[in-house]
Amino acid sequence: MLLYLDCFMGISGDMMLGLLLDLGVNEEKFFHLLNTLPLEFSLDIKTVQKNGISGKKVSVLYPEQHQHRHLNDIYEIIEKSSLPSEVKDKSKYAFKLLAEAEAKIHGTTIAKVHFHEVGAIDAIVDICGSILGVYLLKVDTVIASPLPLSRGFVNSAHGPIPLPAPATLELLTGIPVTPAPVEGELVTPTGATLYRVLVNKTEPVPPSGSILKTGYGAGSRDYLYPNLLRGILFAETPVKAKTVVLLETNMDHLFPEALGYIFNRLLLEGALDVFITPIQMKKNRPGVILSVLCPETDEDRFVEIIFSETGTLGIRRRRIERYEAEREIIKLNTRYGLIPVKIGRFRGRVISVHPEFEVCQKAAQEFKVSFKEVYEEALAVWQEKFNS
Known part of the structure; x- marks a missing residue:
């Protein structure tokens, strides 16, 4: 199942919860599991x-309450629940992202961060409930539109602050944004965090595909434009092989x-792959098969290169089909400098993580450590940053 989030008026935790309920989450399972959080709420x-336009609010x-929680307090609340392990892990990761953003803004460490608004019961329920809803809908891939960059001011526990809120802006690092159509807080810290945790691609x-259902989650305020988060559920399209x-x-x-x-x-000319296979040729001479x-x-173009470079008298050709995983290169800040890591994904799920060989080799030589x-x-940095 594929979910497309149309964030024309941004995203917040309550909008995401409303959207998922409007899309038809199994409410019996949803409320049973969510109510295992050791918190007093409804x-x-x-x-x-x-x-x-109708939507769920x-x-x-x-x-x-006047309780300011630390990150470990929230971890403990999540762990004491009966939420599925995948939901627990993603929820804890969401609050870790929030803690990192808050720590950077306030010049402290994630262990010392005092959560204010984002540590309140509604934020915990919004985050855990949204991640649970996606899990119960059996969504494999989430794609979303770019987010509108809020403008104006909003009140916080520290007084009026500019929009986007500093923590939100920190969480939006690396996420494509567009100008906001109105003045106001269209993307909340909770919404930005859920975007970071749930969205596989912007x-x-x-996408193209067969639409199964649409839903709308409503925000609290009213604007010139409908304050809604729209979701479109698609049947997962069959993977097509490329020729x-x-x-x-x-x-x-x-x-x-x-x-x-x-x-x-x-390879430099852009071949998808090149490999050489040892063979025995006529008169028992050793030779090779060059495959491109x-x-x-x-x-x-490649036929011409092979003929001109090798002087061979014949080239065989076959049209074949192959499946391709999505690839992405990210740079991680490690003790040995920036290391590019190639991430392979299939239907939005990570299937391989490989640090680039040449950069690792150069770093090993420079720092005089083993490859x-x-x-x-x-x-380890990848694991801590994206899977903790």
């Missing part, structure tokens, strides 16, 4: 209209240095 759920009701328009061309030739006349040069040139995988559109130490440090 949910007030109403159907409201914004500019003539969720308010978290709880006794007045796209300005919904590529495999070019191959048998050779027994080139010396190793020439083979190495040709191998590197083909390339896009169909580049076939003629293994640099490689494992990069993996």
Whole structure:
């Protein structure tokens, strides 16, 4: 299942909760699991209209409190619940992101951060409930539109602050944004955190596919435009294989240095893959098969390169299909400098994490440590940053 979040008026925790309930989350399971949080609260759920469009408005009701929680207090609340382990892990990660943002803004550490608004019961319920709702809907991938960059001022526990709120702005690092259509807090710290935790990819328009259902979560304020978060549920589209061309030739006349040069040139020219296989040729001579995988559109160019560089007299070709994972390079700040890490995803799920070999090798030489130490440090930073 794929969920597209149309954030034309931003995102907040209560809007996300309302949207998920409007999309048809199993309410019996939802309320049973959410109520295992060791907190005193209830949910007030109403159907409201914004500019003539109906949506669900969720308010978290709880006794007045003046408690400022630390990160470990919130971890303890989450762990004491009966939420699924995946929901617990993502919820704790969400509050860790919030703690990091607050710590940076206030010049302290995440352990010493006193949560104010984001440590209140409604924020805990909004975050845990939203992550639980996505889990119960069996959503594999979440794609979302860019977020509107709020403008104006808002009151906080420290007095009036500019919008986006500093913690929100910190959480929006790396997320595409657009100008806000109105003045006001369209993206809350809780909303920005949920975006960071749940969204696999940002796209300005919904994907192609078969629409199963749409839903709307309503915000508290009224603006010129409907203050709604829209969600579109798609059936997961079948993965399509891409057609590529495999070019191959048998050779027994080139010396190793020439083979190495040709191998590197083909990759630099944009070949999808190049590999060499040892074979025995006629008269029992040792030889190799040079195999080149390339896009169909580049076939003629690679045929010409192979003929001119190798002097071979024939090239075989086959059209084949292959499935491709999504790839992304991120740079992680480690003890050994910035290390690029290649992330592989399939349907939004991470399937591989590989620090770049050449950069790890250079760092190992520069810091006079083993390659293994640099490689494992990069993996550890990834684990801490994205999976803790």
